[in-house]
Amino acid sequence: MRMGRILLALSMVVGVVAGVRAESRPIATDRSTVTVYAYKSGLFSAFAHDHVISAPVAAGSVSEEAPLAVEVSFRTASLTVLDPTLDVKRRPEVQTRMLGKDVLDAAAYPEITFASTTVAAAGANRWKVTGRLTIHGQTRTVTFDTNRQDGQYHGSVLIKQRDFGIEPISIGGGTVKVKDEIKIQFDIALR
Numbered sequence: 001m002r003m004g005r006i007l008l009a010l011s012m013v014v015g016v017v018a019g020v021r022a023e024s025r026p027i028a029t030d031r032s033t034v035t036v037y038a039y040k041s042g043l044f045s046a047f048a049h050d051h052v053i054s055a056p057v058a059a060g061s062v063s064e065e066a067p068l069a070v071e072v073s074f075r076t077a078s079l080t081v082l083d084p085t086l087d088v089k090r091r092p093e094v095q096t097r098m099l100g101k102d103v104l105d106a107a108a109y110p111e112i113t114f115a116s117t118t119v120a121a122a123g124a125n126r127w128k129v130t131g132r133l134t135i136h137g138q139t140r141t142v143t144f145d146t147n148r149q150d151g152q153y154h155g156s157v158l159i160k161q162r163d164f165g166i167e168p169i170s171i172g173g174g175t176v177k178v179k180d181e182i183k184i185q186f187d188i189a190l191r
Contacts, residue, residue, distance in 0.1 A: 027060035027072060031189035032152075034074070035082075039179045051094065051178070052082040055112075062153070062190055068119035070129065072188075076106040103166055109137045117141070125149065135164040146186075156185040 036053040056079075060072030081095045099106040116131035125148040133142045140163050146155035160180045161168050168178045 024061035024063040025190045028189040029057045037183040054080045074112040138164040153188040
């Protein structure tokens, strides 16, 4: 009898907590953009290219009411090298290397995800977001600022490839390489 009361009380608490959850709005994947910038370095970096990569949002949601939250996911294989200054004939080579075992290993790690753990107000239409970013099977905590303008959320975050188990590409004995730190810039629209 006592166990039945405990289970009933527990189910009521779970029901109340579930009812308190804020309703989230889906991300408009067709109107949202995420761009990754990987910069060159090394002695002969003048002969290399910075990389610009499109990361189409696969799915996600944002809760704009307490508790504030954001979740977003990407299909690793959908990342596309844009590199406007790179010869069009060389882009497939860079694309293949990026998705291959040397960098993202899209076959082994098909998804990149972010889930907030805290979203704190930082002024009018501004927030500091902290959450878990998973890339290449490695999860790390990242913090970044975001703001809302014209109904879209804008911001960027700097991460290090090595933090996610990725060794930055290096050629020519390190005379040309990709910097460890990359920038992820986002413009997120909601449905």
